[in-house]
Amino acid sequence: MDVFEAVAEPTRRAVLDLLAGRERSAGELVAAFPALTQPAVSRHLRILRESRLVDVRVDGARRMYSLRPDALAELDRWLDTYRRFWAGRLDRLAGHLDAKTGGGREEDTT
Amino acid sequence: MDVFEAVAEPTRRAVLDLLAGRERSAGELVAAFPALTQPAVSRHLRILRESRLVDVRVDGARRMYSLRPDALAELDRWLDTYRRFWAGRLDRLAGHLDAKTGGGREEDTT
DNA sequence: GCTTAATATACCGTTGCGCTTATATAATCC
DNA sequence: GGATTATATAAGCGCAACGGTATATTAAGC
Numbered sequence: 001m002d003v004f005e006a007v008a009e010p011t012r013r014a015v016l017d018l019l020a021g022r023e024r025s026a027g028e029l030v031a032a033f034p035a036l037t038q039p040a041v042s043r044h045l046r047i048l049r050e051s052r053l054v055d056v057r058v059d060g061a062r063r064m065y066s067l068r069p070d071a072l073a074e075l076d077r078w079l080d081t082y083r084r085f086w087a088g089r090l091d092r093l094a095g096h097l098d099a100k101t102g103g104g105r106e107e108d109t110t
Numbered sequence: 111m112d113v114f115e116a117v118a119e120p121t122r123r124a125v126l127d128l129l130a131g132r133e134r135s136a137g138e139l140v141a142a143f144p145a146l147t148q149p150a151v152s153r154h155l156r157i158l159r160e161s162r163l164v165d166v167r168v169d170g171a172r173r174m175y176s177l178r179p180d181a182l183a184e185l186d187r188w189l190d191t192y193r194r195f196w197a198g199r200l201d202r203l204a205g206h207l208d209a210k211t212g213g214g215r216e217e218d219t220t
Numbered sequence: 221g222c223t224t225a226a227t228a229t230a231c232c233g234t235t236g237c238g239c240t241t242a243t244a245t246a247a248t249c250c
Numbered sequence: 251g252g253a254t255t256a257t258a259t260a261a262g263c264g265c266a267a268c269g270g271t272a273t274a275t276t277a278a279g280c
Contacts, residue, residue, distance in 0.1 A: 001237095008118035009238085013188075020191055026257060040239055042258055061247040061256045069195035076193065078123075079186055081130055085179035086186075111267095119268085136227060150269055152228055171226050171277040 003071045006051040011036065012044050016067065019054060023066035113181045116161040121146065122154050126177065129164060133176035 006012055011033065018024060018032055030041045045065060048054040052071045057064040116122055121143065128134060128142055140151045155175060158164040162181045167174040 004118040008114040072192045073196045082182045086183045
């Protein structure tokens with residue numbers, strides 16, 4: 001599943017929001033969604049793993065999940081094409097981000 | 111349908127890419143996807159309309175579609191939370207974006 | 221007014237996602 | 251080792267999204 005689809009799911013975005021603060025165990029994440037069962041959350045975690053949005057660290061019987069923003073950077077790069085439409089004057093900032101993630105573009109020749 | 115789901119569909123992203131260059135008629139967009147039928151593309155356009163990602167201008171019998179980036183800005187705001195994870199040294203730039211979207215110093219806030 | 225062109229909607233079939241229950245795997249505790 | 255805890259996978263189901271064919275709607279040309 002690609003990053004766009006992974007992020008399209010509200011529960012998965014909520015998981016990412018939780019992980020933005022600090023790493024959490026699978027159990028903590030399950031507890032954060034009382035409306036869902038443990039397997040349901042576990043499946044979401046799998047999808048986030050497979051789309052490289054989160055990282056897992058084994059800690060005994062626990063799996064500690066943390067954010068892995070590379071994939072989100074991909075989203076950001078995609079948005080870059082459109083950013084000029086609502087923030088033309090911030091183009092050079094976008095250029096900066098690009099230079100960091102992609103190795104440099106020719107766009108900010110201002 | 112929310113913006114995240116709207117953008118999750120590859121065809122719809124391709125439509126946005128086409129519209130990033132210039133506005134196009136529905137017919138042009140249909141022609142751009144030979145693998146799809148006219149109703150299929152029309153349905154995608156409806157979804158893009160309803161999620162406020164595109165604008166329509168009636169021109170006789172034609173409907174001219176154009177990009178409407180407000181909704182993409184929403185995506186960008188969401189990403190802002192995570193931007194620090196891959197561009198920590200660009201925090202102040204993210205701060206800039208924040209000030210633009212949430213600070214209310216601008217005159218064209220919608 | 222009738223025909224053609226441009227676009228949208230209705231309807232239906234298929235498929236994939238997300239959920240639940242049940243079960244497997246692996247680590248910890250006694 | 252057996253029980254318990256933590257997490258993942260399997261199987262099955264319901265629903266919503268996407269695609270196609272057929273049809274409606276609206277504009278243009280004659």
